Amino acid sequence: MEKIFKSLSQLSATTILLILSAIFVVLYIQAKPAIKKYGIHFLVDPRWGVTVQKNNTPNVAKNSVANSDVGGIQVEDDDVLAAIGALSPSQEKKSNVVYGGLIPIVGTILSTIIAMIFAVPIAMGISIFLAEIAPPFLSKPVGIAIELLAAIPSIIYGMWGLFYFGPFIAKIFGGSSVNLLVAGLVLGVMIIPFMASLTRDSMKTTPNILKESAYAMGATKFEVIKDVIFPYAKKGIVGSMILALGRALGETMAVAFVIGGVFNFPHKLTDPTVSIPVVLANNFAESSGLSLAALFYLALILFVISFIVISFAKFYFLRDKK
Amino acid sequence: MKKFIAGLTLAAVSSFAWTINGTGATFPYPVYKKWITGFYNQTGNQVNYTGTGSGTGIKEVAQRHVNFGGSDKPLSPRILKIAKLYQFPTVVGGIVLGYNIPGVHSLKLSEAAIKGIVLGKIKYWDNPVIVKYNPNEKLPHKKIIFVHRSDKSGTTFNFTYYLSKMCSTWRKNYGARKLINWPTDAQGRGVAGKGNFGVSAAIKTNPYSIGYVDYADALKNGLNMATIQGRDGKFYAPTPKNFSEGAKFAGFNPKMDFYKVIAYPKHGYPIIAATFILVPQEKTTKDKEVTAFFNWAYTNGDNAASKLGYIPLPNNVKAMIREYWKEKGIAPAK
DSSP states (O other), X not given: OHHHHHHHHHHHHHHHHHHHHHHHHHXXXXXXXXXXXXXXXXXXXXXXXXXXXXXXXXXXXXXXXXXXXXXXXXXXXXXXXXXXXXXXXHHHHHOOEEEOOHHHHHHHXXXXXXXXXXXXXXXXXHHHIIIIISOHHHHHHHHHHHHHHHTSOHHHHHHHIIIIIHHHHHHXXXXXXXXXXXXXXXXXXXXXXXXXXXXXXXXXXXXXXHHHHHHHTTOOHXXXXXXXXXXXXXXXXXXXXXXXXXXXXXOOHHHHHHSBOOOOOOSSTTSOBOOHHHHHHHHTTTOOXXXXXXXXXXXXXXXXXXXXXXXXXXXXXXXXXX | OHHHHHHHHHHHHHTTOOEEXXXXXXXXXXXXXXXXXXXXXXXXXXXXXXXXXXXXXXXXXXXXXXXXXXXSSOOOHHXXXXXXXXXXXXXXXXXXXXXXXXXXXXXXXXXXXXXXXXXXXXXXXXXXXXXXXXXXXXXXXXXXXXXXXXXXXXXXXXXXXXXXXXXXXXXXXXXXXXXXXXXXXHTTOEEEESHHHHHHHXXXXXXXXXXXXXXXXXXXXXXXXXXXXXXXXXXXXSOHHHHHHHHTTOOOOGGGTTOOXXXXXXXXXXXXXXXXXXXXXXXXXXXXXXXXXXHHHHHHOHHHHHHTTOEEOOHHHHHHHHHHHHXXXXXXXX
C-alpha cells in the first residue's frame, strides 16, 4: 500500500514535468518555419503581415503562384494554398510577407506592468484592512465578496470594460475607448481579488504571540504591520503577486475586448495596441502556413517570457537568506 | 405542385433521414441556422453548420473532414482544381459604413471621401471633401477614428476588395486581404474590434468614429449607416433594395465555378459580398444531400434571408447553380 501510494504520487508529479516539456516541444516544432525564416530578428521587428516589395525583384509578387489575380487586384491566396497543401516549401520561402513580434511583446509587457502598478497597492490595502483592521462583522462579508470577484469569468470583465469602463476612462484621459491603459486597468481589477485574498490568508498565519509581543513593547498598529506581519508573511505575499502576474501575462478574453487589437506601437498610454494572447485569439482560426507558424512563434515567446519572469521572481524574492 | 413536391420529398426521405456536417464562414451563419431549422422541420434531415471562419471552412473541406465548407472568399477555378472542390454561392449581403458623430444622422460619403478616410488623408470630419455632399449637417472639427476588424475576416477581404477596385492607390499599396495594416492605425486614429460585434461596439462607444460592418449586424446594433456613392456616381442608401440592385450585376459565371468577388457593381450599392459553399468533387452521394439542402433553401428560404438582412440570389443565378449541379453530377435526387 505504501509503495503504491508513493509511486502514484510520483507519477502525478512527473506528469506535470512531461506536460510542460511536451508543450514546449510542440510550440517549437510548430514555430520552426517562422523561426527559420525570421530568426531572432522576429523579436525586434514591428511589422506584422506586411507584404514587402523588394526593389531588385519587382516581379516576385506577379510570378509567385501564391498570388492569383482577380481583375488586376492582387488577392492574397497564401493561406488557401497552404491550407490545401498545394504550396510547396520552396514557394513558401519565396513568400515576401514579413511577420514580427515586437508590438505584441511590448503590448503584453506594458499592459502587465500597468496592471501590477495599479493592483499591488490596492490589493495590499485590502488585505491589511481585512486581516488586521476591520472588525469581524465587516471582514467576513468583504472577504467573501473578494473571493467571489476572483471567480468571475474573464469575459465578463471584458464586456464590462468594453461598454462602461473603457468609455469612462476615455472621458477622463482622452483617446479612444479601447486602449492600452484600459486593458492594463481591467487586468488590474481582475488580479486584485487574487492578490488580496492570498495575501490576507498569509497575513493571518502570523502567530498572535508575535503580534502581541510587539504591541506589548509599545509598537503601533502601523509598526506591527510593517515590521512583524509583512516580514513574516513575505513569502505568501510575493507568491500571490507571482500568481497574479502569471494571470495578467496570459489573460486573453478580457484584454481582447479592450486593448484595441491594432498593430501599432503605443506612443501614449491611451493608444490602442495589441498583446500576444490577443493576436493568437484573433488570428488563430483563420491562419495557416507561415502565418500560423508565426503565431506559434509568438506563443513560444509568451511561454518563455512568463517562464523567465516567474522563475526570476521566485529566485530573487524567495531565496533563503539564512 | 409545390405541396406535392414537398410531400414527395417528405415521403422519400422520412425513411432515410440523413445528416450532413459543414463548417466555415460566420457571416452567413444566422441565415444558415434558420434554413437548417426549416429544412429539418420539413424533411427530417439534419444539417450541422458551425461558424468557425472562412479559413477553417476551406481547410476542413479540403482535408475532407466535413461534407461542405463555407467561405466568404471564393476560390479560383485553378485552386478548386488542385483541391478537387466544387463551388457555388448561396446568399448575398451588404457591408455598410457605420458611424457615430453626435448630431449627425444622414451622412453621405463620396468615393473621394471614402478613399481619403481609409488612406488617412482626410483627418477631420469637417474636411471640405466630406462637407461638399453634406451641406446641411454640422460636421465637427474632430479627428476621424477609423474602426476595423482585429481578427482575420472575410468582411475585411470584401471591403478591401471594394477599395482596391475603387482606388488605385489602395490597390497598389494594400490590395484585398483578410488582415490589413490600416494606414489610420499608424496615425493613432485606428481602433479595432473582434468580430462584427466588436466593431459595432467600438463604433458605438467612440464618438466621431466610422467603420465597416455587415449590414445585418449594423441593423441589430442600431448603428447610423452612411449613404455612399456607387460606381455610377449616384448615391445609394444601405437598404436591401439597393443591395439587390447591385447583386443584379454580379456576373456569376458557372464556367468559372462562380468565381467572382461581386463588390463594386456597375449600379446599385457598391459594397456587397456573396458567400460560397465548397464541396468535395468525389463524394457525389453526400454532395447530393448538400445540394438538396441548398436547393430547398433557394426555393423556400428567401423570406428568412431577407428578414435577417441578407439578399437572396436572383432567380437567374439560382437557375445557373442548379444547371451547374446537374453538369457536375451532384444535382439533388428528385
